Amino acid sequence: QSALTQPASVSGSPGQSITISCTGTSSDVGAYNYVSWYQQHPGKAPKLIIYDVNNRPSGVSNRFSGSKSGNTASLTISGLQAEDEADYYCGSYTSSSSLYVFGTGTEVTVL
Amino acid sequence: EVQLVQSGAEVKKPGESLKISCKGSGYSFTGYWLAWVRQMPGKGLEWMGIIYPGDSDTRYSPSFQGQVTISADKSISTAYLQWSSLKASDTAMYYCARHRAGHCGGDCYYFYYMDVWGEGTTVTVSS
Numbered sequence: 001q002s003a004l005t006q007p008a009s010v011s012g013s014p015g016q017s018i019t020i021s022c023t024g025t026s027s028d029v030g031a032y033n034y035v036s037w038y039q040q041h042p043g044k045a046p047k048l049i050i051y052d053v054n055n056r057p058s059g060v061s062n063r064f065s066g067s068k069s070g071n072t073a074s075l076t077i078s079g080l081q082a083e084d085e086a087d088y089y090c091g092s093y094t095s096s097s098s099l100y101v102f103g104t105g106t107e108v109t110v111l
Numbered sequence: 112e113v114q115l116v117q118s119g120a121e122v123k124k125p126g127e128s129l130k131i132s133c134k135g136s137g138y139s140f141t142g143y144w145l146a147w148v149r150q151m152p153g154k155g156l157e158w159m160g161i162i163y164p165g166d167s168d169t170r171y172s173p174s175f176q177g178q179v180t181i182s183a184d185k186s187i188s189t190a191y192l193q194w195s196s197l198k199a200s201d202t203a204m205y206y207c208a209r210h211r212a213g214h215c216g217g218d219c220y221y222f223y224y225m226d227v228w229g230e231g232t233t234v235t236v237s238s
Contacts, residue, residue: 036224105155
């Protein structure tokens with residue numbers, strides 16, 4: 001099974017909004033509303049920030065939001081802050097193996 | 112508090128065997144799937160496989176099938192990831208994570224997302 005495709009890096013200035021894309025296929029992102037997003041700071045374990053396309057776990061800032069259109073899901077970070085500098089990964093259920101697949105990961109830099 | 116506590120860092124030689132662990136607490140260990148995720152140095156996350164400790168139903172990503180073994184001992188709320196013969200390319204950080212899932216009939220499950228993560232176990236394989 002192939003990884004979902006994300007841009008290698010995205011950057012923005014404090015206060016701006018940025019969007020990270022996650023492109024899959026009709027076997028994963030396009031077929032199910034089971035897209036999730038994870039934030040990983042250097043040397044730390046990943047943390048769930050979005051599940052089921054657009055739901056935030058308790059305690060996650062509402063500056064993080066998710067959406068999906070066709071085979072592409074997106075994570076938007078609004079009001080960018082220095083603490084948002086991290087790696088971000090999408091993930092989805094995939095019917096090609098009936099398992100789960102991650103995206104390639106995106107490094108977010110706050111300028 | 113729901114948490115997953117992983118075993119400590121390991122340094123091994125090629126060809127050696129290894130078993131790392133992940134102990135769950137604060138929730139019904141047998142009632143949730145538990146996944147293993149690999150992260151090679153400087154690289155992204157890779158979903159390796161998953162186990163349901165309640166009945167030891169285990170599934171592997173095609174990339175990891177035959178390369179590792181996932182198991183669990185529900186009596187001590189602990190899951191394991193093991194290798195019979197390590198290679199240098201197994202050098203990585205390994206995370207366990209509680210995986211939310213939904214039943215879609217028979218042995219079909221939708222694997223939704225991972226909501227609780229362990230801190231990771233570093234495995235270094237070097238001669």
